[in-house]
C-alpha cells in the first residue's frame with residue numbers, strides 16, 4: 001500500500017493522482033491521515049470496473065449477499081469504539097455521537113441483510129387465459145453514491161447497504177472533508193466475498209470527481225445527499241443522460257412549542273434538535289416557533305440549559321458540542337450572527353468564537369430572539385449551533401410559519417394535546433414529523449426524506465429503498 005490511503009478500484013488498492021491531508025477540526029495540529037485523490041481517468045476506471053462488478057454481483061446467491069451484509073454490519077458494531085473515535089476525530093461530533101453513528105451504520109447493514117431474503121415479487125393472473133404474469137425486481141446496475149461530510153458513515157451506508165443488497169455495484173464518492181471514515185468502511189468491504197468491481201472508492205473534490213461521475217452516461221443511477229445548490233447540479237447532470245437520480249438536500253426545520261407544552265420536554269427537544277452535532281444536521285430545528293403564552297418562560301429555560309453546555313475538543317469527556325467542521329463553516333456561522341443582528345434579531349445567548357487549549361473551530365451555542373420568519377437566517381440553511389425563536393400568537397400561526405419555507409424535511413411539536421398533535425401531523429408539509437421529540441434523530445428501518453427543496457426522487461431507507469435500487473420487469477409467459 002502507498003503512503004497515502006489509496007483508492008479502491010476493481011478490487012485493488014491504487015494510488016491517486018495527488019494527496020489530501022485530513023485534519024482534526026478540534027485540533028488542527030492533529031493530522032488524521034493523508035488520502036489519495038483520484039484523477040478523472042480513475043473515475044472512468046471505477047465506472048468500467050463497476051460495470052463488470054454489477055454483471056457478476058447481480059447473479060450472486062441470496063445467502064452470499066446476506067452473508068456479506070451481515071459480516072460488514074457485525075464488524076462495524078464490533079469496532080464501533082475505534083471507528084467512532086476516528087469519525088469524531090475527523091468530523092468533530094462528540095465521541096458518543098461518533099460511536100453511535102458507527103453502531104447505527106452496522107444496523108443499516110443488518111437491516112438490509114434481512115431485506116435480501118425478503119423476496120416480495122408478485123405473480124398475478126393475466127387478463128388473457130393461459131398466460132401467467134409475473135412482476136420482478138432486478139438491480140438497477142452501476143450506482144454512484146455521493147455523500148456529505150456531516151454524517152461521514154451513516155449517510156453513505158444507508159445508500160451502500162441497499163445498493164449491495166439489491167444486487168448493484170457501487171462507486172462511492174464521499175465528501176473530501178471526511179475521507180477517513182469512508183476509507184475505513186471500504187477497507188472492511190474490501191475483505192468481503194464480493195466480485196472485483198462491485199464496490200469502488202474514489203476520493204476527490206466534488207467539483208471535479210463528483211461532477212465527472214454524475215455526468216457519465218455509463219452509470220445507471222446516482223444517489224446524492226448534500227446541499228441544495230449541488231443537488232440541483234447533480235439533477236441536471238443526470239437528467240442530461242436520463243440517469244436515475246435521488247437527492248436528499250438542505251432544510252430549514254422548525255420545532256413548535258405550543259401553549260400547553262411541557263417546557264422541560266420542549267427545552268430538551270430544542271437543544272437536541274438545534275444544537276446537537278454542533279447544529280450540523282440536515283434535521284436540525286434552527287427555527288423555534290413558540291406561542292406567546294409560553295415564549296418568555298421557554299426562552300429563559302433554554303438559556304439556562306445553554307449555560308450548562310460545554311463546548312470543546314470532541315474527544316474530551318463531558319463535552320456536549322464539538323467544533324464546526326472547518327474554518328469555512330465557522331466563518332459562515334459567525335457571518336450569520338452578524339447578518340441576523342443587522343436584520344434586527346436580538347442575540348440572547350452566545351454568538352462568538354471560543355478559544356480552547358487546542359486550536360479548533362469552536363463556537364458558543366447561539367440563540368436569537370425577536371426574529372421573524374422573513375429574516376434571511378430563518379430562510380436559509382445555516383448548519384451551525386444557532387437557533388432562532390419566532391414568537392407567534394397561536395397554533396394556527398405556528399403551522400403557517402412552519403410551512404412558510406422552501407424546505408420540508410422534518411418538523412416537530414411539543415404539546416400535551418392529542419388534537420394538536422394530530423392536526424400537526426396532518427398539516428406539516430414535511431417528510432418526517434415528530435411529536436414531543438427533537439426534529440433530529442430517526443430510525444434505521446423506516447423511510448427518511450423530505451418534500452419541496454429538501455428531497456427529489458424516490459424515498460431512502462426502510463423497504464422504500466427498493467424502489468430506487470431496483471427496476472421492475474413484467475414477465476408474460478404462455479406455457
Ligand SMILES: NC(=O)c1ccc[n+]([C@@H]2O[C@H](COP(=O)([O-])OP(=O)(O)OC[C@H]3O[C@@H](n4cnc5c(N)ncnc54)[C@H](O)[C@@H]3O)[C@@H](O)[C@H]2O)c1
Pocket residue numbers: 146147148149150151155173174175176204205206207208209210211212214225226227228230231233234248249250251281282381383409454
Ligand atoms: N436531507 C438529508 O438527508 C441530508 C443529510 C445530511 C446532510 N444533508 C445536507 O448536506 C449539506 C452538507 O453537506 P456538504 O457540505 O458536504 O454538501 P455539498 O453539497 O457541498 O457536498 C455533498 C457531496 O457532493 C459532492 N459535490 C460537490 N460538488 C459536486 C458536483 N458539482 N457534482 C457532484 N458532486 C459534488 C461533495 O464532494 C460531497 O461529496 C447540507 O445542506 C445538509 O442539509 C442532507
